[in-house]
Amino acid sequence: EPEVTQTPSHQVTQMGQEVILRCVPISNHLYFYWYRQILGQKVEFLVSFYNNEISEKSEIFDDQFSVERPDGSNFTLKIRSTKLEDSAMYFCASLPNGGTYSPLHFGNGTRLTVT
Amino acid sequence: DQQVKQNSPSLSVQEGRISILNCDYTNSMFDYFLWYKKYPAEGPTFLISISSIKDKNEDGRFTVFLNKSAKHLSLHIVPSQPGDSAVYFCAAIRETSGSRLTFGEGTQLTVNP
Numbered sequence: 723e724p725e726v727t728q729t730p731s732h733q734v735t736q737m738g739q740e741v742i743l744r745c746v747p748i749s750n751h752l753y754f755y756w757y758r759q760i761l762g763q764k765v766e767f768l769v770s771f772y773n774n775e776i777s778e779k780s781e782i783f784d785d786q787f788s789v790e791r792p793d794g795s796n797f798t799l800k801i802r803s804t805k806l807e808d809s810a811m812y813f814c815a816s817l818p819n820g821g822t823y824s825p826l827h828f829g830n831g832t833r834l835t836v837t
Numbered sequence: 838d839q840q841v842k843q844n845s846p847s848l849s850v851q852e853g854r855i856s857i858l859n860c861d862y863t864n865s866m867f868d869y870f871l872w873y874k875k876y877p878a879e880g881p882t883f884l885i886s887i888s889s890i891k892d893k894n895e896d897g898r899f900t901v902f903l904n905k906s907a908k909h910l911s912l913h914i915v916p917s918q919p920g921d922s923a924v925y926f927c928a929a930i931r932e933t934s935g936s937r938l939t940f941g942e943g944t945q946l947t948v949n950p
Binding site: 726728731757763764765766767770778780813815825826827828829830831 | 871873878879880881882883886926928937938939940941942943
């Protein structure tokens with residue numbers, strides 16, 4: 723079964739540094755998402771992306787965050803200047819279409835540790 | 838933001854018995870509900886869903902019940918197996934507004950052999 727793949731599985735960075743989290747969504751999917759889970763807390767929506775633009779973003783997704791689909795396969799999340807509170811598991815997800823609802827397919831996540 | 842709430846952080850059951858995981862929601866605009874299962878070091882995996890026009894959906898050992906008037910849903914696993922041990926997340930969505938899922942806090946299910 724096709725999978726959403728995410729790299730790296732674990733990223734350690736220093737506060738203030740830029741990080742890029744990478745995702746390869748399922749190939750025929752058109753809608754892309756980032757969610758995150760801070761340790762011990764619930765999974766939270768960050769942003770959705772369709773047709774090369776952000777379709778929705780949460781209050782968490784401030785100016786420090788950006789997303790990009792630089793080519794036909796990758797979907798990236800960039801954090802410009804990381805803060806300690808950005809430490810979390812970041813999950814990429816994708817959907818084939820926006821019609822009749824179908825469940826999100828999640829990747830295995832990138833654990834981001836900001837020191 | 839407590840729109841979806843799972844009040845039990847953990848649940849322990851014996852193999853072969855029924856596991857019942859509960860979820861409450863406050864936003865009456867939610868019209869589609871899902872359960873995801875998550876193992877450590879993996880992403881959430883879809884398990885079962887239910888539309889607000891139904892009150893029950895069954896898939897093998899898994900059944901989801903929806904009580905709209907009480908804004909409550911539950912996941913029943915019968916019979917429970919040790920491999921079912923995982924964190925279970927309830928999630929809700931306003932289907933007409935796209936696919937922004939709102940998750941509950943999760944319940945750690947442990948099935949003891």
